[in-house]
Amino acid sequence: MIIFLWLMLALVPWLIGAAVQAVLHWKTSEVIHMTDSWITGSLCCIGLGEALHLLGVFGHLSLGRLHILWCGSLAVLCLLALALVTGVWLKHRERFRILPQKGGSFVLPGFFLLMVLTQVVYVYCMPAITAPGDITVETLRSFQATDGIYLVNPLTGQAYVQGMSMRYKILGLPTLYTLIGSGFPVDGGVLVQNLMSVVVLAGAYMAYYRIARLLFGDDLRKKYLLLLLVAMVFWCGEGAVWLDGYAALHSAWVGTSIRNLVLLPYALSLGLEKDWRHTWPCMVLCVMAEACVCWTFNGLGMCLLLLAVMAALDKVSASGPYRRLSSRIFGREEERP
């Protein structure tokens, strides 16, 4: 059953994401990368989890009913996505790229995979540490015990006296984890702290791979070197809660870690594309996903700010003084995308 859960976690987001990417790039014949598809699909799953969470909180639906809705919605989405992806695949097989292109030596990819494997083993097998302020596991346990969403205070199991903060109440991450684990015989603590950590870590490398692809194009060695250095930074910078290394290796299941490891790099990669007409739906997905998993300023999180800064820089870079300054610093030679 655990293997089935792993398969679901890998395939369902990919399938949904591939369909979304196919729709977004319907008129163009761009390649649909596996990494892009998986991240987009995961963002859609977060959105679905959030919708069900809000139904549970404000519609007072039981966890059992939410589970049925979750399975039903996923099944429908997967069937639709499968039909769409199959249709596109039959017409243009070359559009779906599962693995990176061939060519180059195996040494750097091998080193990178070895490094990631050590991180995966570390995250999956070592006992979890308590991330300060994190109550995800307690929340999941309280949902399971009461068969409902926020019926009791997760830290005591007693009913709320003065209630809980609305900004926290609307965050759907614990419900998403509960729904993911509800159909499988897996312990809640293991699911959240070990299994989901691996999933988020994989998502982080997919987001960084996307950036590497944008920066280095077809140069496979440079791409894997960048990923290898990211993995090294994770290992060497894990001593404080706010560092990416800590997020990747110790608390990947937390909302802020998902934001820092997956959403922000993904948003940055979308901004780097400078193709706002085609990338805006994914940007919106990214911003909304952050609002679903993180405590933000009324839904306006870091992703939106990052994209706003990048858009502002685009405007400035189009102006004359900036062009003169840029050509003085970097020279006039290359302006190719």
Add this chain to the structure above:
Amino acid sequence: MRELLQSALYGPGGYFQSNHMVALVLGILLYFFAAGRALKAREKRLLAVTAVLLALVLFPGSAAVLMLYQTGFYSYHWIWSLAPTTLCIAWGGTLLLWELTGQQRRDGKEGWRLAAGMAALLALFLLTGNMGNLRSADKEQETARQMAVYLEEEVPESGEALLWAPRPVLEAVRRQTGGIRLLYGRNMWEPAAAAYAYDTYPMEQQRLFDWMETIEKGDAYEMPSGLKTYLEDVAAVPVDSQEQGSQAAADAYMLQLAARQGSGLWVFPARVTERITLACGLLQEEYGLHVQMLGEAAGYTVWRCG
């Protein structure tokens, strides 16, 4: 706003202490700006975005605005999430390694040069990085987890009565199961965990927490002044007295307070069993409450009141 400005002013120093890799980011930015190298458009954008975001998190005025934007739930250090430091280090490191190790020269030794360059870079990462959070099975946490499992599986009363126990046990119990209710939880002693709800604890429960801390930590731990004052003023027990009788009276008072607060299931460290037994005897005499020891596991004892 003044507080925010102050944290923004002193924050960068604290952040740098926790992550010296910022120096690498600044070095990379300086190198690519100063060297005037020809870069692709996307690389220029990445550099520009990183430089602007770094300026935003370093300059106190903009940092204060960012702190306001990220909500008061997070401290100054979290605004650094916005600056793509990991990416900048990895990208800059890739280009520098490529250039400095002469990867364009295909003489059969480029792999070795790259390996040497990576070893040097790894050494730099180790020097500037911040490690030391190695996960391990903490002994205290492990015994607390065993106690939580014992309560869940062996003590049927745990599903009904409110549990009052030392801090590690309470933490472990809620992580182990949602079926056991606690007298108070992690939000009693962890401010970040208290931010999720508006609920606060009455003064009596805070004193019960203080008392349990003194029991758990032993004689080396000085009794908090709040508990001392409470025992002297409300329970009229002289705390500073060395007499065993006055300690038992204070303990019995706290136990009956726990019972009055609704807790019927207690867990104490096994090394204070004698002290608790003495207090329980007094509890029955003075307050008419019957306490019974249910069992012992993982260095703790379980008691049932009423």
